[in-house]
Amino acid sequence: MRRDLLTSVTAVVLTTIVFGLVYPLAFTGVAQVLFPGSSNGSKITENGQVVGSKLIAQDFRKVVPTHASKGPKLERVPDPRYFQPRPSQSNYNPSITFFSNLGPNQKDTRAAIKSNLDGYLKLEGRYDSGLTAADVPIDAITQSASGVDPQISKANAEIQAHRIAAVRHLSLSQVQSLIDDHTDGRFLGVFGEPGVNVLELNLALDKEAPTT
Amino acid sequence: MAQGWLQLGIFVIVLVALTRPLGAYMAHVFRGERVFLSPVIGPVERLTYRILRVNPADQHNWKIYARNLIAFSLFSWLALYLILRTQSIQPFNPTGFHSGPWDVSFNTASSFVTNTNWQYYGGETTLSFFSQMAGLTVENFVTPAVGICAFLALTRGIISRAGDGLGNFWQDLVRGLYYVLLPLSIVVALILVSQGVLQTLGGTVTASTLEGANQTLALGPVASQIAIKQLGTNGGGFFNVNSSMPFENPTSFSNFIEVLSIILIPAALAYTYGRMVGRTRQGWAIFATMLVVWVALVAVIYPAEQHGTPAEHKAGTPTTALVDSTGGNMEGKEQRNGIAQSALWASTTTVTSNGSVNAAMESLTGLGGAVPMSGLGMSEVIFGGVGTGMYSMLLFVIIAVFIGGLMVGRTPEYLGKKIQAREIKLASLGALFTPLAVLVTTATAIGTKYGTPSLFVKSGPQGFSETLYAYLSQANNNGSAFAGYTGFVQPDAPGNAHSYGITFADIVGGLTMLTARFIPILFVLAIAGSLAGKKVASAGPGTMRTDNPTFVVLLIGVIILVGALTFFPALLLGPIVQSLTTRLF
Numbered sequence: 132m133r134r135d136l137l138t139s140v141t142a143v144v145l146t147t148i149v150f151g152l153v154y155p156l157a158f159t160g161v162a163q164v165l166f167p168g169s170s171n172g173s174k175i176t177e178n179g180q181v182v183g184s185k186l187i188a189q190d191f192r193k194v195v196p197t198h199a200s201k202g203p204k205l206e207r208v209p210d211p212r213y214f215q216p217r218p219s220q221s222n223y224n225p226s227i228t229f230f231s232n233l234g235p236n237q238k239d240t241r242a243a244i245k246s247n248l249d250g251y252l253k254l255e256g257r258y259d260s261g262l263t264a265a266d267v268p269i270d271a272i273t274q275s276a277s278g279v280d281p282q283i284s285k286a287n288a289e290i291q292a293h294r295i296a297a298v299r300h301l302s303l304s305q306v307q308s309l310i311d312d313h314t315d316g317r318f319l320g321v322f323g324e325p326g327v328n329v330l331e332l333n334l335a336l337d338k339e340a341p342t343t
Numbered sequence: 344m345a346q347g348w349l350q351l352g353i354f355v356i357v358l359v360a361l362t363r364p365l366g367a368y369m370a371h372v373f374r375g376e377r378v379f380l381s382p383v384i385g386p387v388e389r390l391t392y393r394i395l396r397v398n399p400a401d402q403h404n405w406k407i408y409a410r411n412l413i414a415f416s417l418f419s420w421l422a423l424y425l426i427l428r429t430q431s432i433q434p435f436n437p438t439g440f441h442s443g444p445w446d447v448s449f450n451t452a453s454s455f456v457t458n459t460n461w462q463y464y465g466g467e468t469t470l471s472f473f474s475q476m477a478g479l480t481v482e483n484f485v486t487p488a489v490g491i492c493a494f495l496a497l498t499r500g501i502i503s504r505a506g507d508g509l510g511n512f513w514q515d516l517v518r519g520l521y522y523v524l525l526p527l528s529i530v531v532a533l534i535l536v537s538q539g540v541l542q543t544l545g546g547t548v549t550a551s552t553l554e555g556a557n558q559t560l561a562l563g564p565v566a567s568q569i570a571i572k573q574l575g576t577n578g579g580g581f582f583n584v585n586s587s588m589p590f591e592n593p594t595s596f597s598n599f600i601e602v603l604s605i606i607l608i609p610a611a612l613a614y615t616y617g618r619m620v621g622r623t624r625q626g627w628a629i630f631a632t633m634l635v636v637w638v639a640l641v642a643v644i645y646p647a648e649q650h651g652t653p654a655e656h657k658a659g660t661p662t663t664a665l666v667d668s669t670g671g672n673m674e675g676k677e678q679r680n681g682i683a684q685s686a687l688w689a690s691t692t693t694v695t696s697n698g699s700v701n702a703a704m705e706s707l708t709g710l711g712g713a714v715p716m717s718g719l720g721m722s723e724v725i726f727g728g729v730g731t732g733m734y735s736m737l738l739f740v741i742i743a744v745f746i747g748g749l750m751v752g753r754t755p756e757y758l759g760k761k762i763q764a765r766e767i768k769l770a771s772l773g774a775l776f777t778p779l780a781v782l783v784t785t786a787t788a789i790g791t792k793y794g795t796p797s798l799f800v801k802s803g804p805q806g807f808s809e810t811l812y813a814y815l816s817q818a819n820n821n822g823s824a825f826a827g828y829t830g831f832v833q834p835d836a837p838g839n840a841h842s843y844g845i846t847f848a849d850i851v852g853g854l855t856m857l858t859a860r861f862i863p864i865l866f867v868l869a870i871a872g873s874l875a876g877k878k879v880a881s882a883g884p885g886t887m888r889t890d891n892p893t894f895v896v897l898l899i900g901v902i903i904l905v906g907a908l909t910f911f912p913a914l915l916l917g918p919i920v921q922s923l924t925t926r927l928f
Contacts, residue, residue: 132410138395138513139414143422145394146520150484151477154525155567158532162542162566165533170542172562172590174550183550186539186589189558210554217678226547226561227468228584230703232827233674234805235652235712238927240674244658264659268668269651272660275677276587276702282678285667315594315679322350323595324669324681333553 175334183330188216188279190223191333209254211298212342214283214291216329217270218247221278231274247272258294266290282326285314299340309335344649344664347683351641354687355634357603358610362630365607366614372522373495373515374619384521391517402508405872408496409865411512412489416456416861419485424452426478427470436471437546438561443469446844447831453853455479457860458486458728460572460579460698460822463830463849467561467582469842472544479579480568484528487575487608488519490730493864494612497734498619500871501758504879509871519730523608524575532570534600539593541565565591573604576728578698578822586688586701587677595679598701602688605697609726612733620758624890629736632898636725637694640714645686647710648672653925672711675703686711689823693718696728698822705799705809705825709921712808713914715823719815720914721906722777728820734867740889741770741870743901747887747894756886759879766870773866777818777859778909784814784855785913793847799827803928808917815910817852818859 162170173185183189191214192207209215216223220231233240248264251271256262268286283291292306299306313332317323371378392399403411426433427448431441443451447463454461455478464470470479496509503509536542541562550558565581569591572578582588592598613633617626649671651662664670671682680688685702692699693715704715718725724736741757745767748755755762788794788810797813800806809828816823830848888894 135411136414138397139418141395142415143418146485147477147481151481155476155480155564158567159542159564162536166536169539170536172541172560173539181550183552184560186593189552193554226559228582228588230584230826232705232799234705235654235708236921236927237654240654241658241927244655248659265661268665269662269670269673270678273674276675277584280677281589284678286665318595318599322599323679323684326678
């Protein structure tokens with residue numbers, strides 16, 4: 132009996148060392164050597180400055196004064212120069228993540244989606260006349276799971292392309308070809324869904340047609 | 344939807360194709376035969392026995408086997424609890440997190456030592472790298488190995504000629520860890536890190552965004568933990584949002600590998616079982632039972648999610664698929680996963696006892712949410728946890744054999760062993776303990792004011808679903824959640840300074856996980872001991888076969904009956920109401 136207990140304690144110490152220190156630390160070493168980019172966050176660097184991670188969405192809204200007499204003085208509105216990622220419950224914060232937990236039969240859910248839909252139609256409708264709620268892809272008006280989904284659907288990008296082309300003085304086909312360049316396909320052409328990487332696309336836009 | 348069905352169909356084919364080779368490999372390992380890794384691992388294995396001062400040739404009876412299993416788990420619990428409570432003075436804490444509150448730490452320690460990995464903690468906002476590695480990753484390895492041990496003991500009880508032991512707990516533990524879990528983890532972790540899953544000891548990086556703001560990226564040693572989190576049916580995330588976080592699951596490829604890892608070992612163990620009892624058809628019959636139920640659940644949840652929710656429809660979006668857009672219920676889902684992969688994951692992670700998520704469970708449609716709850720309600724026997732799924736399934740097999748025996752009027756026998764009153768009593772208690780724990784705890788949480796602070800939605804079917812899911816998940820050692828339900832309040836994250844636990848949820852949940860893990864294990868080992876002493880009778884013309892489609896149907900019937908009768912009234916109040924009405928609450 133005492134011997135069994137001693138073995139148990141030894142086993143806990145041993146497994147902690149082997150699986151809790153040796154395995155993760157040795158594997159970190161291997162990963163750092165084999166995949167230095169992806170193991171460290173797939174960071175994108177411009178002029179020596181980290182501008183983001185290609186796996187993490189960032190906020191493409193700008194802070195402007197509100198015109199309302201009550202409530203907060205500042206609000207965030209989508210920056211028309213950039214493709215907009217999916218709405219986020221966490222304001223695109225990858226270091227404090229949480230789910231929106233909006234249920235299927237909740238009035239709050241309807242309100243949130245309605246507000247996203249109205250905002251989307253208002254922003255894109257100016258540049259894409261004839262855009263109706265039935266044309267709006269669902270990913271554009273729902274929050275992702277992580278709050279930092281780096282991708283949008285191709286349908287979503289193609290609607291936003293009208294705005295980008297107008298604001299950046301590009302032809303629709305130029306924007307379209309940039310979208311195609313930054314679309315990730317399915318695994319083996321079968322698994323998952325294609326998506327357009329918003330940050331990489333916006334960086335490419337800034338190179339192709341800089342704005343001030 | 345054809346594209347989605349194609350993905351799901353091919354996934355099933357890949358799984359079936361991998362079941363046999365991996366199952367056969369594990370059968371060799373657990374019978375002590377030479378495998379291709381033996382030259383490398385054999386010396387380390389023998390060194391480990393010397394350090395532990397055990398003789399692997401010692402055969403344990405069920406009491407000694409159980410004593411070692413419980414003692415090892417107890418000390419593991421203690422070690423993890425201490426690590427969580429003294430986090431602030433440990434190394435590998437670049438962000439400077441404080442130690443956890445006692446009640447949350449109790450819940451988390453209980454959660455990880457029972458292979459549940461329920462998350463009341465916030466990974467990236469409260470846990471140091473030391474806690475994640477030396478605490479959580481270690482449990483991610485040892486708990487599935489412990490599950491395998493209990494499964495092996497039961498299997499040996501079933502096949503033993505009178506008087507044999509049930510094997511050696513330490514040998515089974517070490518073999519499961521060294522030959523199965525560690526090599527597979529290394530392979531999976533390498534694939535994941537190549538896709539963009541993090542593996543670094545650097546703490547945070549601040550990026551200067553295109554809009555001129557700062558964005559803080561929390562990094563860490565993620566891939567090494569995520570690989571075993573999936574393979575060991577663990578499920579506790581490095582990040583709070585688990586495998587929906589791109590740093591845990593960045594691409595369609597990583598998603599495919601992770602969802603396959605969730606179900607791979609539990610599936611292969613069914614074949615291992617067939618090999619070990621010397622009749623592979625017995626293993627395939629159990630595999631077929633699992634496969635049929637799982638595929639049926641996938642076939643319900645995928646169209647349900649593709650249909651969308653009443654809230655989405657009433658907001659004015661039709662949720663129909665457009666060209667280049669999935670349509671469907673994308674609230675709480677990631678674009679790269681879409682509807683099909685999110686539905687596949689949600690059903691797979693809950694029939695197995697994994698519990699990691701790549702989409703927000705609370706945002707599933709009503710019917711979609713009923714699928715994971717059904718997976719949990721069937722006591723995690725459809726593939727189930729690593730080892731756990733097989734031994735729990737064998738309890739149902741024993742019950743099915745008994746019921747079948749009653750129907751044809753013969754003494755029930757399983758693989759030549761008479762199933763008598765003692766085994767039936769133990770199997771019934773083992774199978775009923777978990778549902779009982781679920782219903783009592785859910786009723787307590789709903790019926791008293793103590794459950795209220797945990798709720799995100801304070802009333803209506805959604806609030807009920809949150810509570811039911813929380814205790815279903817913890818009692819079944821799953822760990823997935825309607826994540827609005829919480830046992831932890833963190834007012835000024837990050838840093839964990841003024842955070843505190845909701846004591847009721849933490850303690851009741853923790854006790855549920857502990858009892859619902861170890862009491863059934865004790866029943867299983869007791870059955871193993873009881874069966875081990877019995878003579879093997881040769882099969883006669885009157886013996887009921889347990890390897891043909893008739894038995895598969897009987898077994899499915901028993902599983903659904905126990906699950907459905909126990910939980911149908913409760914499911915009615917939550918997800919079923921929500922799927923039948925378009926009303927908003």
